[in-house]
Amino acid sequence: MKRSVSPPPAVSKKLKLSEGFEAYYKLDPRYYPNAITWQQANEFNNGKREKPAALLDERIKKQKLPAKADISAVVHWFRTDLRVRDNAALSNAIKLLREIRGQKKDAQLIALYTINEHDWRAHLDSGWKLTFALNALESLREMLKQMNVALVVRKFESKKPLLSRSSEFVDWVKEQCVSLAQGNVLVTANAQYETDELYRDLKLFDKQDEQFRFQVYHDQCIVQPGSLTTGKGSQYTVFTPWYKRWVEYLKSHKQGKEAIKIHAVDQESKVNESLAKFESEAYELSDEFLAYLPCDKLEVPPATEADAHELLQEFISSGNAHKYNEKKDTLSLDSTSHLSCYITSGLISTREVVNRAFHENGDSLMRRDIKQNNSVENFIKEVAWRDFYKHVMCNWPYMSMEIAIKFETMDIKWENDEEKFSKWCLGETGLPVVDAIMRKLLYTGYISNRCRMIVASFLSKNLLVDWRWGERWFRKHLLDADLASNAGGWGFCSSTGIDAQPYFRIFNMKLQCERYDPDGKFVKMWVPELKDADNVRIIREGRSEKDAVDGYPSPIVDLKDSRERALEAFREAL
Numbered sequence: 001m002k003r004s005v006s007p008p009p010a011v012s013k014k015l016k017l018s019e020g021f022e023a024y025y026k027l028d029p030r031y032y033p034n035a036i037t038w039q040q041a042n043e044f045n046n047g048k049r050e051k052p053a054a055l056l057d058e059r060i061k062k063q064k065l066p067a068k069a070d071i072s073a074v075v076h077w078f079r080t081d082l083r084v085r086d087n088a089a090l091s092n093a094i095k096l097l098r099e100i101r102g103q104k105k106d107a108q109l110i111a112l113y114t115i116n117e118h119d120w121r122a123h124l125d126s127g128w129k130l131t132f133a134l135n136a137l138e139s140l141r142e143m144l145k146q147m148n149v150a151l152v153v154r155k156f157e158s159k160k161p162l163l164s165r166s167s168e169f170v171d172w173v174k175e176q177c178v179s180l181a182q183g184n185v186l187v188t189a190n191a192q193y194e195t196d197e198l199y200r201d202l203k204l205f206d207k208q209d210e211q212f213r214f215q216v217y218h219d220q221c222i223v224q225p226g227s228l229t230t231g232k233g234s235q236y237t238v239f240t241p242w243y244k245r246w247v248e249y250l251k252s253h254k255q256g257k258e259a260i261k262i263h264a265v266d267q268e269s270k271v272n273e274s275l276a277k278f279e280s281e282a283y284e285l286s287d288e289f290l291a292y293l294p295c296d297k298l299e300v301p302p303a304t305e306a307d308a309h310e311l312l313q314e315f316i317s318s319g320n321a322h323k324y325n326e327k328k329d330t331l332s333l334d335s336t337s338h339l340s341c342y343i344t345s346g347l348i349s350t351r352e353v354v355n356r357a358f359h360e361n362g363d364s365l366m367r368r369d370i371k372q373n374n375s376v377e378n379f380i381k382e383v384a385w386r387d388f389y390k391h392v393m394c395n396w397p398y399m400s401m402e403i404a405i406k407f408e409t410m411d412i413k414w415e416n417d418e419e420k421f422s423k424w425c426l427g428e429t430g431l432p433v434v435d436a437i438m439r440k441l442l443y444t445g446y447i448s449n450r451c452r453m454i455v456a457s458f459l460s461k462n463l464l465v466d467w468r469w470g471e472r473w474f475r476k477h478l479l480d481a482d483l484a485s486n487a488g489g490w491g492f493c494s495s496t497g498i499d500a501q502p503y504f505r506i507f508n509m510k511l512q513c514e515r516y517d518p519d520g521k522f523v524k525m526w527v528p529e530l531k532d533a534d535n536v537r538i539i540r541e542g543r544s545e546k547d548a549v550d551g552y553p554s555p556i557v558d559l560k561d562s563r564e565r566a567l568e569a570f571r572e573a574l
């Protein structure tokens, strides 16, 4: 099931980037002409600006079906929940349809997916991720067909750079839904917690009228954002106590064995007759946008719900789940679950992932002393990090607006050397482990958590490049790019985010190689220039000027000096 990828020789030479590197230096001003400052961001903390996630939650709590609903169709609007199983809003759409049919027998269920190429560009979505999501959409279409439900894909066309949070888009969606229903419509959707998407949904709530009703559900997290607070009622800032509460919460919401068993959402079959009407409807991406998908020739993993479940099953039965603690960091093994792209696009819910692992582990989630967690418990803990970062993003919305959670780090004097940055991007730094990882990212769209930490530490500390440049590069090249996990991970590694590494923790590349690539297998695979090198020093620290290594550069920074410079820059700002 996992793809085996063999890197072509001289990997980086073959790369064709469709654009320069400017896109990574700052927010795209076409879409974000008034980028927020940290002082404005602070207004979310002192109550001067309302938090969009809290506002949305208020709307969700108040939503109910209008008493005498004359509704012709329920439209479920798919976003990053491209699955039929265990989908909160879809399940509710089906329940509501049943109620509505009590009054209006021929009410229909229609599935909608909307495309706004501007969102994809503005958010720097990667070709990998979009290709995967579009494939997933086709598999969803087939799944829905079996339920007699039509999937309609509609594309928002605008020459102006308009995001989905714009009034124009919101009006357009409303119009689409009403015209699909050919009468009054009830639209269901799962909440997305990025700021642009939250504001879009808030606007849609305001557009409600007789013709158009809108209902949103929490689905993305195992524990809903805002549910876990400290004794003082605030969001946790440290992962470990939050994680203990997360486990307690899961246990207390069901009894004993059922502690976290969340039943898969029921699938209603034969509910609909609208299929034939929309079956032949097609959509086309613009040529300009197709050129934006630089990975279209590269192979993405198979993107169906069945593949996601098969991968989970394989991870558990192959022993990798039970050896997670020992194997997850070894760079050449690639032994983690690889579920992230399935989770990000919504082909599988994290509820199902955790449920499966929990039952596999004799119904245990965590040890009293978390240092004693077994492999499966630590796997569950990693999935919890995903919830954690989403909770953090809801509480500090500027996490999705490229502002550091630690405001004081906004004053760091980054060196931002553009040439060094481009070398990091292309895997040409002369630091073998960094180059191996960055080339693997470009060629597969996927690198493990250990790999992500190594190159993020190197960029933000040794190269003193603003972490946001790297965060954007990751977003544009990761198959599983997820704003909260990505910004959270970058904040952690660059010591600018929530519960981050202390600033003086700078990865020692030699030690990372000793521990996680002891035989140099990973480096040799991805840096073929070194495949015959037998000098351990060269493989771990790079070549010196004197070493004879054809076609491979010497390091762009001295690790010791650059470490000192980073410490100084951080000390000065903090």
Ligand SMILES: Cc1cc2nc3c(=O)[nH]c(=O)nc-3n(C[C@H](O)[C@H](O)[C@H](O)COP(=O)(O)OP(=O)(O)OC[C@H]3O[C@@H](n4cnc5c(N)ncnc54)[C@H](O)[C@@H]3O)c2cc1C
Residues within 6 Å of the ligand: 328, 336, 337, 338, 339, 340, 341, 343, 344, 382, 383, 384, 385, 386, 389, 447, 448, 449, 450, 452, 453, 456, 474, 478, 480, 481, 482, 483, 485, 486, 487, 488, 489, 490, 493
């Ligand atoms: C700098 C940096 C950037 C990152 N960017 C992303 C990103 O854009 N998208 C993304 O999904 N993850 C991101 N992560 C988290 C993590 O690296 C990936 O989720 C993980 O490597 C995916 O591989 P896997 O599915 O085999 O993970 P496994 O180890 O098998 O874990 C299972 C699942 O748990 C979740 N998970 C695991 N570790 C983390 C973590 N540290 N933070 C949040 N969730 C986690 C993921 O959903 C993952 O699929 C980032 C981490 C760092 C340090």
